[in-house]
Amino acid sequence: MKSKKTQVCIIGSGPAGLLLSQLLHNEGISSIIVDRQSRSRIEERVRAGVLEWGSVEALEDAGIGERMHREGLPHSGFDLAFDGDLHRIDLTALVDKRVMVYGQTEVTIDLIARRLKQGCEIIFSAEEVQPIDVKSDAPKVRYTKDGETVEITCDYIAGCDGFHGVSRQTIPQDILKTFERVYPFGWMGVLVEKPPVSDELIYANHQRGFALCSMRSPTRSRYYVQCPTTDKVEDWSDARFWDELAVRIGPQVAANLETGDSFEKSIAPLRSFVAEPMRFGNLFLCGDAAHIVPPTGAKGLNLAIADVRILSRGLIEHYKRAQDAYLEAYSQTCLKRVWKVERFSWYMSTMLHQFPEFSGFEKRMQRAEFDYLAGSEAASQALAENYVGLPLEM
Ligand code: RFL
Ligand code: PHB
Numbered sequence: 001m002k003s004k005k006t007q008v009c010i011i012g013s014g015p016a017g018l019l020l021s022q023l024l025h026n027e028g029i030s031s032i033i034v035d036r037q038s039r040s041r042i043e044e045r046v047r048a049g050v051l052e053w054g055s056v057e058a059l060e061d062a063g064i065g066e067r068m069h070r071e072g073l074p075h076s077g078f079d080l081a082f083d084g085d086l087h088r089i090d091l092t093a094l095v096d097k098r099v100m101v102y103g104q105t106e107v108t109i110d111l112i113a114r115r116l117k118q119g120c121e122i123i124f125s126a127e128e129v130q131p132i133d134v135k136s137d138a139p140k141v142r143y144t145k146d147g148e149t150v151e152i153t154c155d156y157i158a159g160c161d162g163f164h165g166v167s168r169q170t171i172p173q174d175i176l177k178t179f180e181r182v183y184p185f186g187w188m189g190v191l192v193e194k195p196p197v198s199d200e201l202i203y204a205n206h207q208r209g210f211a212l213c214s215m216r217s218p219t220r221s222r223y224y225v226q227c228p229t230t231d232k233v234e235d236w237s238d239a240r241f242w243d244e245l246a247v248r249i250g251p252q253v254a255a256n257l258e259t260g261d262s263f264e265k266s267i268a269p270l271r272s273f274v275a276e277p278m279r280f281g282n283l284f285l286c287g288d289a290a291h292i293v294p295p296t297g298a299k300g301l302n303l304a305i306a307d308v309r310i311l312s313r314g315l316i317e318h319y320k321r322a323q324d325a326y327l328e329a330y331s332q333t334c335l336k337r338v339w340k341v342e343r344f345s346w347y348m349s350t351m352l353h354q355f356p357e358f359s360g361f362e363k364r365m366q367r368a369e370f371d372y373l374a375g376s377e378a379a380s381q382a383l384a385e386n387y388v389g390l391p392l393e394m
Contacts, residue, residue, distance in 0.1 A: 002150045003150070003152070003275065006030045006152060007024075008020075008030070008031040008157075009158070011114070011141060011159050011167055012167075013033045013035035013037075014035075014042070015104060016288070018111035020114065020125055023061060023312035024062065024315060024316070026063075027316045033120065034141055035128055036127065036129055038125045039112065041259075042124070047300075048104040048301035048302075049101055049215070049216060050101055051301070052389030053097055054305075054391075055301070056072075057066065058305050062114070069108070071102065073184065073217070073218070075091070076091050079093075080203050080365075082205050082206075084206075084251070084277075086202075086252075088200075095384045095385050097222055097388040097389075099389075123143065126145050129143040131170050135250060137282070155282065156167075156282045157283045159290075160289060161289050163273070169273075176275055176276070176280075178273065178274070179273065180271065180274075183192050183271065185229060186231070187210075187226060187295065188231065189266055190241055192259070193219060194221055194258040195219055195258055196213065196215035196218070197221065198256065201213060202249060202253060205366060206248040209354045210224075211223070211248035225244050238259070266307060270295070271294065272342055272346055275289075276335060279330055279331040288304070290338070294345050295345075296349040296353075297349075299341050303337075330337050337390060344387075351366055351370070352366075
């Protein structure tokens, strides 16, 4: 068996794992990243699109601010729509902050390029990845590649391997508590090389279901419609998708909709999930490995970045100043914030979707929530405060 050594071994080369590696490298702390997927598969995944400003700053610290600021689109507001009525959430006026529209795909491409250029070892296409001896002072990550088994010995393991990863499963069942809500619908998403229907995002609740108008650039749009979990991508021809989207966003907005051939189509299920604690021995869980939010508040990626900011601070304090207070508090600090973000994502999802089990009462509640937001600056401000991102510690 071949062996390697590093200070922090990171499982998962998604945005969480890559950003952690970069922030540690900035302070002279070594890491190796192991991922089961190939580089091209990782760089092709289409996921989140909105960055909180705290995430923007973390990515600047990671040295990938240049392209993000050149190609990203700062947004100072977005629209909520309810059966055709519109209410703008003016982020700048309400909370003096903005968000950045820049795709997770681009963030990942930028981070991989930078990490490899700086000589970081990223092992792609690793098989049978397994954290071992995580309660000892010398935990290891074992994997197989090209028929050879390799063991990486380290001080700490960061489990950044997403919801279906192996890290969380390493924590014994009598220690790990999980909390979950699965929503009775999914999002059918398309990418199209056409200018966005509006300069800002539009989140719409319509009797026929939720719709979201988003974008990746001034010439590339990202649209979603709520669909049953049983639907398949093949059920949604482009023509059906555009017809449905136009109905849900209403004639006023749809008048500006430019349709075309979609070049990416996928269905994502909606789930809320939290695992507690986020640390076991010398294994730390980060991002989707520890929690999932429904995408309605654009929080999944941002929450992963917040975990990484908290963990990198703890590891830097450990290595640079022999102080472990931040590291000891990692799980507690993250979970306090995680639950607030879970609450916001659940709230946005509940307000904006059609739930098969909802009676007339719940539907009137959704409408009342929209009317309250439209008529109350305080209510809009609370929504805006969450949308731009809560402070790291709150
Ligand atoms: P990622 O991005 O899932 O990366 C995890 C990495 O770990 C690897 N991996 C393993 N490696 C080694 N061994 C194993 N056993 C492994 N198992 C998995 C994977 O190959 C992968 O490279 O997690 P990370 O870094 O925590 O980042 C979190 C974000 O990706 C996630 O929160 C968001 O993308 C969530 N999300 C969305 N969030 C939004 O805010 N807006 C969206 O529109 C949005 N759309 C989505 C999404 C997540 C999706 N998933 C997970 C299916 C759409 C989809 C389809
Ligand atoms: C996206 O552009 O993919 C996107 C934007 C906002 C969300 C979810 C997804 O809330």
